[in-house]
Amino acid sequence: MEIIVFFSLLLLVCSVHTNQTEADYEVLEQRISNQQPCLQDIHAVLRELTASLAEQKVKMAYLEKENQEIDDQLKEVERQKTEIDQLKLQSKVKQVAFSASQFDQGNGDTGPFNTQVTLVFKRVVTNIGNAYNPHTGIFTAPVRGVYHFEWHLYGYGDTRAGGVLFRNGEHIFIAYEHPTSAYVSASNGASLLLEAGDQVSVRLCADARIHDNQNHHTTFSGHLIFTM
Structure with a gap:
């Protein structure tokens, strides 16, 4: 009789423990399920930022090249102006x-x-x-x-x-x-x-x-x- 009671209690405990573990898994799965859309959004934002950064780098490289070209043009204009001024001076002082x-x-x-x-x-x-x-x-x-x-x-x-x-x-x-x-x-x-x-x-x-x-x-x- 005692043996029967013991096994009955053991089965009851196991049943309770199994039910609790399954409940915990369900909660964890729910949390993961809830977090997945958030993680997907974060990844999407990161991809957008990466693409935007790459685009900005391309634009900066283009602007740097454009600025260098403008700087070279300004230097050339200044050089030509200096030459013209010198020619004017020489033409004037030759007299x-x-x-x-x-x-x-x-x-x-x-x-x-x-x-x-x-x-x-x-x-x-x-x-x-x-x-x-x-x-x-x-x-x-x-x-x-x-x-x-x-x-x-x-x-x-x-x-x-x-x-x-x-x-x-x-x-x-x-x-x-x-x-x-x-x-x-x-x-x-x-x-x-x-x-x-x-x-x-x-x-x-x-x-x-x-x-x-x-x-x-x-x-x-x-x-x-x-x-x-």
Whole structure:
């Protein structure tokens, strides 16, 4: 009798345990079933994001290429503008020439002095480009290039006539004539490579004297040969 009761109880326990396990499985299956649509949505969103990211990368690569092309075009435009500006400048500065005599009117002597003195040629007959200053007697190069200069000095009597061509304070050439009992003249010329801003002038030699009158014997001239 006891054995029968024991087996009856055992069967009852097993039945309860089996029912509980099946219930747990059903709950788990339900949860998984409920989560599957959510997981599918997440995967779909991830796929969309991946596709969108790939598309954005393609667009960025295209924009970078387009920006580079625009940058290259801007550089080319800037280069061409610089060349045009340089050509305009060269065309403008090629027109450089001047010629002047010492006195604007009347006649008179200059010197002698105990030191060199910059000669001012006041009567300007040509000053294309305005590189020569008739108030200081100084020519200022507007552009780098080769320039040619000539100076002619007229004197008389027992005092020598002479003048030195200077570039930025550097003695270049001299025109000189010893004194005689009659009129004398001294002339010279030089071609110089000048940088933009270089200054050229003629200085009267120390203890020298020159003369000028209405005939304009004493002159200073120069012009640009070519740019460099």
